Amino acid sequence: MLFLCIMRAKLSTKQEDIDMGLLRHLVLAALLASWCVVVGAQPYHGGLDALTRQQDFEARRESSSAPDITANGDARSIDAGETLVLADIDGPGCIVQFWHTVAAYDLFYGRSLLLRIYYDGNEHPSVLTPIGDFCGQGHGDMHRNITSEPLVVTGHGRSRTTFWRMPFHKHFKMTVTNEGDKDVDSFYYHLNWRKLDALPEDTAYFHAQYRQEFPAKPGNYTFLETKGCGHYVGTVYSAHQMEMGWFGEGDDFFYIDGAEMPQLRGTGTEEYFLDAWGFREYASPYAGVPMYEGVLPGDRVCVYRWHIKDPIPFRKSLKVEIEHKGSVFNEKGSLANFELGGFIERPDWLSSVAFWYQYPPVGLAEPLPPPHERIAPYRVLNPTGLAYRCEPPILVMPSELGLTYVPSSPRASLEVDFELKKPGRYVVSAVCMFGLVAGVYQPLLDGERIGEPIDFVINNYSPGFVSLDTHDLEAGRHTLRFEKVSNIVSSESRKLAPNFQAFHLVRLILLRLEDMAGYHEVYDTLLKGE
Incomplete structure (x- = not known):
């Protein structure tokens, strides 16, 4: 920038007529302009640098x-x-x-x-x-x-x-x-x-x-x-x-x-x-x-x-x-x-x-x-409206927020029955409560394990969605069971926390994929073309 300013001054006047005072002013102006560009480039408009400036709002x-x-x-x-x-x-x-x-x-x-x-x-x-x-x-x-x-x-x-x-x-x-x-x-x-x-x-x-x-x-x-x-x-x-x-x-x-x-x-x-x-x-x-x-x-x-x-x-x-x-x-x-x-x-x-x-x-x-x-055709069930059983059969509390089970025992289970009118491929999930007084439970569907045991213990109290996988199911009655796992200690457990071993099932959610438009559309077409 400084070089350009000086060269422009030389080109616009005869060498013998250059006013040295004017040249000095041009040099100072160029230096000032360069300094302003550098300072103006500093990130004063956001982040931590903005905190050094007085705010105008x-x-x-x-x-x-x-x-x-x-x-x-x-x-x-x-x-x-x-x-x-x-x-x-x-x-x-x-x-x-x-x-x-x-x-x-x-x-x-x-x-x-x-x-x-x-x-x-x-x-x-x-x-x-x-x-x-x-x-x-x-x-x-x-x-x-x-x-x-x-x-x-x-x-x-x-x-x-x-x-x-x-x-x-x-x-x-x-x-x-x-x-x-x-x-x-x-x-x-x-x-x-x-x-x-x-x-x-x-x-x-x-x-x-x-x-x-x-x-x-x-x-x-x-x-x-x-x-x-x-x-x-x-x-x-x-x-x-x-x-x-x-x-x-x-x-x-x-x-x-x-x-x-x-x-x-x-x-x-x-x-x-x-x-x-x-x-x-x-x-x-x-x-x-x-x-x-x-x-x-x-x-x-x-x-x-x-x-x-x-x-x-x-x-x-x-x-x-x-x-x-x-x-x-x-x-x-x-x-x-x-x-x-x-x-x-x-x-x-x-x-x-x-x-x-x-x-x-x-x-x-x-x-x-x-x-x-705007959502898939889910079927949402409150477990209090289903047939349910627990062992030992103590402290089961139904409410609008679902089933709360407090066995206070290392060996316990809760199961609910649900009916399906149509056979099909079902995505099964649930909303459960996680908390300090909860336990570790193994989910089972019709007697078969679903994945690994679920640790419901957290140092807080919060609902959470639980995936119970996708299953091909026949029409009729099915049983979802949650079994207390006695040989696994939660990494979130606290020594002074009450040993309630609680389990809280808020909602059961079912989604039949055949009820969704487009399901297996390409798969079926390609198989027919084989």
Whole structure:
């Protein structure tokens, strides 16, 4: 920079007419400009360095806190069909953090609670998504921890915090609508935001949109299609698999500003989500796999990818797609004919949330399917309504929260009977309570062990989903049994804790795969063609 300033001075005047005073001023100006560039490059606008600067905003918060600050009733209820307004505030400002947790009898509230965000008095929301998927918790009943830059989920998936910046010029409104058929007893939340003096006119607004295809239609699956000027910043993607095999051979495609061919082309689903050679569960600041159950029909996947370090800008339009292709295996075949195909379009149940910034904000008018069509056709049973037995037959307490069994004995068992009207392939799972006074139990179905013993002991008290595998079952009565394992001591046990050896079955969940559209569709077609 200094050399260029001096050379320009020489070229613009005759050598003998150079004013040395002017030259000295040019040198000082060049040095000052260079110093400003270096200082301006320091990361004062974020992270720990920002804490060294005086802040130029007012800190504000909207929350579910009780009006009486000395009281402890800090949650809001949301009746079925009702809407809770979380924030209704004037700008200019910027939301910088949103935390919430939910207590509800609806196991699938992650899909039945619908989040909407409206900017500057717009009629249609610019954020329209089930609240679970917005927080990286797909499928409605998923509860997994996530640690990433814009999203942190803890408490076995129940404490959810987003740090997406949501600026607004005039007005910001956030609502949560309970579209389910059960009341939400407790919705705790807070939003931290900044009251600002002004924002640049072309400030980009935060957007998020949910989509689903149950099952996936022929052709690529679309994450987003929008018109305007902005940049794409993230994807949450969930798949409920309908075939045996690897579902993720499909490539991602980004069509920017109306291009006929994608400017960004991927090499496979797992590569887009920054993994390789399949998936395994992990979390990182910019990509992760909070759920990966496997390659069998009925297994589920949920992944995320944040384009924070690599946003994808567009000036006129953007279309983001992914192929839903993969392998299909012959479940009854030999090693010689085990793979029926390696790059076949699959009818898996797909859903997603696209995250992007855009100016001016756009409204999302596309209606979502009703809540019962956003989840698989699960059958949820309260065990208190089933025939149950225990040995020893003491301290069994039925309630709306299921069956609590406190045998206080190293040898104990609880079993429940359930009826099936149709034969089929069933995914069996349960919601159980984990706690300090619980025990280690072995699950069995119709007398056969299901996996390894389950340690229900934790130094806390929390519900959790328990996978009991996938089974081919006949119509009629079946028995699920939980046996206390006396020769295994939990690694979480405490010497002074009460020796209750408790077991608490909250709900039994059944899913018949034949009731899901697309199940074994490709498998059956390929077998007929052999």
